Amino acid sequence: MNNSNEFIGEYKSTPSASSEQVTIALNAKGITFKKQNDNNYATIAISEIVGIHTYNQYNVVINFGAYPYHSLVCKDERFLMAIKENFSDYSIIANLFKNSKSTFVMLMLVLASVFIGLLLLAYFFLLPWMVNKAVENFPKEYEVKFGKVMFDQVKAAEKIDIEKSKTLNAFFDSLHFRTNYEVQILCVNKNEVNAYAMPGGYIVVYDGILNKMKSQEELAGLLAHEYSHIHLKHTLKSTFNSLGFTVFIQIIVGGIDDSVIGLIENKTDQLRQLHYSRALEQQADENGFNLLKQKNIDPKGMINLFERLKSESDHIIPAILSTHPLPNERITYIQKMILENKFVVKKHPSLDNIFNQLNNSSVNSY
16 A cells, blocks of 8 residues: 555445445544545544444444444554544544443443442342343343344444355244244354354354254254344343443443443444353253254254364364353253153255255355
8 A cells, every 4th residue: 555544444335235445544524435436535524433343453343324324344453543543532432442441430420429339339239130120121122223233233344145144044934933033144254163142133153153064953953042042031131241330330320322332332342252151051952952842853953063063172162162161061961851852853845955055055155
């Protein structure tokens, strides 16, 4: 690049639009960019930015404009430093570089000191109770809004395989699980062994784990497990826990507004990797097992994939094992459920056909 003040990035007019390569620069008015065939720069005033976050340490995603938001992505580490040097006086930029301590201090100043002092003294006793109560009474539309913010950030930051995403959604629909959510699944085109669920009915599956699967029963088992985290509201509970006490208090006191949504956007990478306790994992396995049993799908597929991943983890630990702990006793109790429950397994040609489509499309994925 000839000009050290310019950076190469990508622009999307909506989360689902194709990326366009752009040249990005900074000036006194804000962040500017131009497409390859344009001569003039468009300017994004700092006040137009509705969310900004980093992933993979230096990569920057900026959302701006009206919903469903435009986005700029820049993977040049110099760009992050340039933003800090030029715009650190703006709160939305400052929030990007704040550590948890500075955020905590800021929120303490907003609330009455006596109220905060009492809550801090009772922190470890009140927070679990508050989270459970909030999950029980949290409006579904807000839960979906939470998940949508995170889901849109995945679309903006990751390379999405549109055709495989359609096929995965068709596979889930063909399972005919009873659900109160409009489930949406994204396939990320990356050789990473991972899958995770987000609040409100959103699931992300990586190519890397699809390529490890040998049967439709394994995919059905994975989706049944991930959907169970959503259905049982584990994703919502873990999201609240991951957001931290101060953000949670802000939600309780002020509700969900643009500032809360901005905080969620800045924590999207953290929220993508939700961790569950062994108790919650077992609940998701049990619910997933029952879903498969009701649909006459062989629940052995639920452990076949996990056993294969576990055997391969001696050399490379799959990402899914970092967020889905898989001790030997977990496999044992799934096997016990299989032995203790009577179930009828039927053939599912439609699921086989859709799974074969995924297999065939994975041959030249990279």
